Amino acid sequence: METQEGKSKVKVGIPRALHFYRYYPFWKKLLEELDVEIVLSPPTNKKIVEEGVTHGFGELCIPVKIYYGQVLKLIREHPDLDYLFVPRYVAEVKEAYFCPKFISLPDVIKILPGVPKILNFEVNVKEFPIVTSVIELGKELGKTQNQSLKAYREAQNYFDDYHKFLRQGASVNHALRLVQRDIPFKLPKKKSKGDIKFLLLGHAYNIFDTFINLDFQKKLKDQGVKVITIENLPEFIFKEPVIVNPKGGGLRNYWKHEEEIMQSIRYFLTKGRDEIDGVIFLVSFACGPDSLISELIMRDMKVVGLPFLEITMDEHSGEAGLLTRVESFVEMVRRKNKKLEKDAKKRTMIKSV
Ligand code: SF4
Numbered sequence: 001m002e003t004q005e006g007k008s009k010v011k012v013g014i015p016r017a018l019h020f021y022r023y024y025p026f027w028k029k030l031l032e033e034l035d036v037e038i039v040l041s042p043p044t045n046k047k048i049v050e051e052g053v054t055h056g057f058g059e060l061c062i063p064v065k066i067y068y069g070q071v072l073k074l075i076r077e078h079p080d081l082d083y084l085f086v087p088r089y090v091a092e093v094k095e096a097y098f099c100p101k102f103i104s105l106p107d108v109i110k111i112l113p114g115v116p117k118i119l120n121f122e123v124n125v126k127e128f129p130i131v132t133s134v135i136e137l138g139k140e141l142g143k144t145q146n147q148s149l150k151a152y153r154e155a156q157n158y159f160d161d162y163h164k165f166l167r168q169g170a171s172v173n174h175a176l177r178l179v180q181r182d183i184p185f186k187l188p189k190k191k192s193k194g195d196i197k198f199l200l201l202g203h204a205y206n207i208f209d210t211f212i213n214l215d216f217q218k219k220l221k222d223q224g225v226k227v228i229t230i231e232n233l234p235e236f237i238f239k240e241p242v243i244v245n246p247k248g249g250g251l252r253n254y255w256k257h258e259e260e261i262m263q264s265i266r267y268f269l270t271k272g273r274d275e276i277d278g279v280i281f282l283v284s285f286a287c288g289p290d291s292l293i294s295e296l297i298m299r300d301m302k303v304v305g306l307p308f309l310e311i312t313m314d315e316h317s318g319e320a321g322l323l324t325r326v327e328s329f330v331e332m333v334r335r336k337n338k339k340l341e342k343d344a345k346k347r348t349m350i351k352s353v
Contacts, residue, residue: 001037009037010141012119013081015070016041018063019089019102021172021204025179026159027085027121030134033151034141039081040180041074044211048073053315055112061284062212062314063205064101068112075114083119084109090124095241096256099289161185166231171217172208194226196333197275199268201230201297202282203257203290206313213282213313214322220280223330228276230264237267244296255289265297269304278307278333280326285314307333 001009012031014020031038042048044066052069075081086109089102097103106118121137123130131152138148165175165185178185198220200207207213207229220227241252242262253259261281268276281297283290294310301308309329311322 009035010082011039011078011080012036012083012085013039013041013074013078013116014085015067015074016043017067017070017209018105018205019087021176021208023087023159024176025162026155027087028179029158030137030151030155031085033154034138034143034148036141039074039078041070044070044209046211049212049315059286061101061286063203063209063284065315066205066209066212067105067109071109071112071115075116079114081116083117084115085119085121086110087121087123090122091126092123092256094126095252096254096259098256163231167234169228169232171227172204172229172231173210173217176208192221192226194221194224196224196277196330196337197226197228198333199229199264199276199279200227200282201261201264201279203284204231206282206284212315212317214317214319216282216311216322216326219323219326220330223327225330230260233264233267238263242266253293258289258293262293262296265300268306269300273304273306276306277337278309278329280329281308281310283310283312285312307336 014024014027028038048069049062049066050069051072052065052067055068055072056065071084071086075084086106088106089098091097106120109115110118119137119140120133122133131149134152135145135148138145138151143151162175162179162185165187166172168187170185170187174188175185177183200217200220207216210216210218217227238260240263242259243252244262253262265279268279279297279301281290281294283294298308298310307329309325311325
């Protein structure tokens with residue numbers, strides 16, 4: 001492919017894993033505005049997982065192992081890549097960090113065999129604004145400061161539109177498909193149906209990688225459950241920090257993703273209590289940050305009586321076991337709702353006697 005000036009475009013590979021599920025629309029717009037040709041790795045499959053597991057040491061969480069597998073697949077199938085895009089996400093807000101796995105990602109990936117030059121993009125607002133990284137990225141790609149600033153504005157506007165679309169109820173997988181095909185954002189005509197509604201909690205790479213979560217959302221939808229995720233929630237929910245144990249001095253969450261999960265939960269434990277029937281938290285095996293907050297969430301759920309299910313995923317997760325757990329949870333929630341309805345009817349009858 002050629003640029004407007006007739007030069008051949010720089011080819012950059014992007015692994016479909018980890019922050020792909022969160023930032024891809026921004027990266028795509030930014031890189032394309034900088035005249036880059038993007039090569040995306042395919043959706044996760046068994047071989048990719050197996051290869052990632054072989055290269056990642058045992059105690060590593062499955063999303064990072066998948067990242068390894070996606071990188072290896074990409075560089076084997078595209079030996080002509082000029083760069084591999086491996087951004088370093090340190091801090092996106094001043095008050096919280098990303099998990100250390102994101103902070104060290106470019107350093108661990110560059111030692112894999114056959115990896116081309118890493119295209120750097122560091123997000124660390126504790127040290128410098130994002131625009132500084134955009135200008136550096138542009139410089140590496142031979143662009144002027146003005147060209148990079150224009151690309152940044154375009155990417156930010158597109159990313160804002162993407163988030164508005166998700167807040168209208170679009171699923172991340174649907175929205176990402178439109179992004180990949182350069183199709184304008186449009187909600188599907190078919191509305192999701194169901195008599196109960198769950199909040200599906202977790203990191204985007206756990207919730208939207210349909211291979212590793214065994215197409216979890218489809219399992220819920222097949223059983224008549226409507227699903228919402230953090231990405232569909234209104235912005236105001238994420239404005240105020242969550243203070244853990246406020247009476248005992250108060251602690252703020254240190255991790256960015258976990259803070260968002262806690263903010264969503266706080267909303268549904270209070271004002272939004274009647275908007276959902278239950279919560280499912282998909283957790284990766286060996287995830288330190290998730291294991292810290294899941295205890296807190298479970299405790300709060302018990303207090304308000306909101307049904308809660310935690311599912312831990314790894315490379316050995318089995319279809320049958322997962323389906324049984326989901327079916328029994330859905331059944332339990334339906335029975336609970338029926339009982340609540342019956343009790344409410346009884347109370348109305350007693351009042352009217
Ligand atoms: S937050 Fe957990 S699942 Fe995500 S990269 Fe870190 S350890 Fe892995």
